[in-house]
Amino acid sequence: MFLIVLWLTVGLLLSLALVHWFTVRIFRLWVQRGGGVRDGVIRVSGISAIPRELPAKSSSDVVLDSIGLNARCIHYSVPKELSTTEENADAIEYNLENQRFAIADGVSGSFFAKEWARLLVRSFTERNVCPANLRDWTRLRCKEWREHIDWEELEKNPEIWWAEEMKRNGAASTLLGFVVEKVPLSRPTSYRWNALAVGDSCLFQVRDGDLVHAFPIDRFERFSNTPWVLCSVEELNLDAAMTQWTEGDCRSGDVFLLATDALAKWFIERKDAGGKPWVELLSLDSEKDFQRFVLDLRARGLVRDDDTTLGIVKLGEATKAGSPMGHRGNTESRTV
Numbered sequence: 001m002f003l004i005v006l007w008l009t010v011g012l013l014l015s016l017a018l019v020h021w022f023t024v025r026i027f028r029l030w031v032q033r034g035g036g037v038r039d040g041v042i043r044v045s046g047i048s049a050i051p052r053e054l055p056a057k058s059s060s061d062v063v064l065d066s067i068g069l070n071a072r073c074i075h076y077s078v079p080k081e082l083s084t085t086e087e088n089a090d091a092i093e094y095n096l097e098n099q100r101f102a103i104a105d106g107v108s109g110s111f112f113a114k115e116w117a118r119l120l121v122r123s124f125t126e127r128n129v130c131p132a133n134l135r136d137w138t139r140l141r142c143k144e145w146r147e148h149i150d151w152e153e154l155e156k157n158p159e160i161w162w163a164e165e166m167k168r169n170g171a172a173s174t175l176l177g178f179v180v181e182k183v184p185l186s187r188p189t190s191y192r193w194n195a196l197a198v199g200d201s202c203l204f205q206v207r208d209g210d211l212v213h214a215f216p217i218d219r220f221e222r223f224s225n226t227p228w229v230l231c232s233v234e235e236l237n238l239d240a241a242m243t244q245w246t247e248g249d250c251r252s253g254d255v256f257l258l259a260t261d262a263l264a265k266w267f268i269e270r271k272d273a274g275g276k277p278w279v280e281l282l283s284l285d286s287e288k289d290f291q292r293f294v295l296d297l298r299a300r301g302l303v304r305d306d307d308t309t310l311g312i313v314k315l316g317e318a319t320k321a322g323s324p325m326g327h328r329g330n331t332e333s334r335t336v
Contacts, residue, residue: 069180069191069252070316071096076290077309081298090260090309091117091173095125102177103201103258103311107229116145116171116232124177129196131245138230138237145171145232170232174199176216176258180250180315191315193256194247199227202264204257205248206278211271216244220269227261250315257281258311262303263294281310 073096079088089106091114102121106113119141129137178195195203197216200223205213217223228242250256257278259267270277284290290310297303 069099071099071180072314072316073101073312075258075309075311076284076287077307078291078294079307081305083307087114088307088309089114089117089173090307091121092258092309092311093118093121093125094311094313098125099180100125100177101179101256101258101311101313102175103260103309104176105174105199105201105260105307105309107172107174110172110231111170112145112149112232113171113173115148117173117175119145120173120175120230121177124175129177131243134196134243139234141230142170142232142234142237168233170236172229172231174201174227174261175230176201176203178203178256191250192247193250194245197244197246198230198242200224200261200264202259202261202267204259204267204278205250206255206257206282207251207253209276209279211276211278213246213248214268214271215246217264217268220265220272223261223265223268252316254315255282256313256315258309258313260307260309262306262308263310266297266303282312 071094073094075092077085077088077090077092079085089108090104091106092103094101102124104117104120106115106117110116123137123141123144127137175198176195177197178193180191180193183190183192193205195215197203200217202217203213203215204211230242231237255278257267267277267281270280280293284293294303294308298305
């Protein structure tokens with residue numbers, strides 16, 4: 001009799017634990033998908049306004065004034081299946097005055113990942129980031145993220161009992177950023193680029209129809225299910241090995257492609273098999289083309305169902321230093 005009661009008690013406790021676990025998971029998913037934000041349970045004071053919206057139909061020809069290069073920029077993004085554009089946690093931004101470009105992939109399951117990814121790309125394109133100041137730059141971004149969330153409102157709301165865990169674990173995102181620079185005192189004028197990467201968002205450089213650089217991953221087997229990420233909690237960003245740096249030369253006619261991991265994995269695998277995935281991507285000339293392309297890859301099992309973002313930066317000589325080839329405008333961006 002005692003054993004029967006014991007087994008029934010254990011079974012009841014296990015059932016309650018499972019119900020609790022599923023309830024917490026469902027509630028977190030609801031909040032992360034914006035449910036808590038929309039009906040006032042969670043208030044994010046200003047963080048949703050952090051990213052500057054890139055104009056959808058403005059000129060894409062802009063001169064990099066300080067170095068005399070013209071850059072044509074465009075990007076496309078397709079959210080994961082059953083998600084909306086607003087739920088897309090990828091972020092991409094360009095600042096052509098500073099010759100800076102960045103892409104990030106907010107980690108699903110972390111708290112306010114989309115906002116954290118957008119904060120990172122915006123800040124990278126607006127501020128100088130180098131190995132010497134990376135720790136301070138990251139610390140300030142963590143502080144900025146923390147200050148834009150109303151923790152007091154979260155903690156006093158009994159429905160958000162896990163607010164302390166959210167504050168402790170924070171948001172997570174990959175980051176890939178690069179900058180184009182003029183080589184000082186070079187005659188004739190020459191140019192270089194340098195880049196940083198945390199995680200598996202990738203940069204590809206194409207010249208004269210060939211791939212000349214892939215960073216930070218150049219072989220498919222180097223991808224991991226647990227890539228390095230930047231966390232919005234400073235104490236979790238301790239390992240210097242998480243950040244990679246590289247540099248190279250560039251010139252008029254070079255094309256740079258920025259891709260979040262789903263597309264980057266396909267790109268590298270296709271390249272390793274002898275294909276030229278950059279040719280396929282550069283042949284896409286509309287958001288509908290990109291959407292059809294990504295959905296076809298998903299249907300054939302060639303990419304996993306994840307937010308998928310591509311940025312393209314084409315360099316060209318300006319007709320006159322400081323003057324646009326056509327007319328001046330902002331980056332052209334397209335989001336599916």
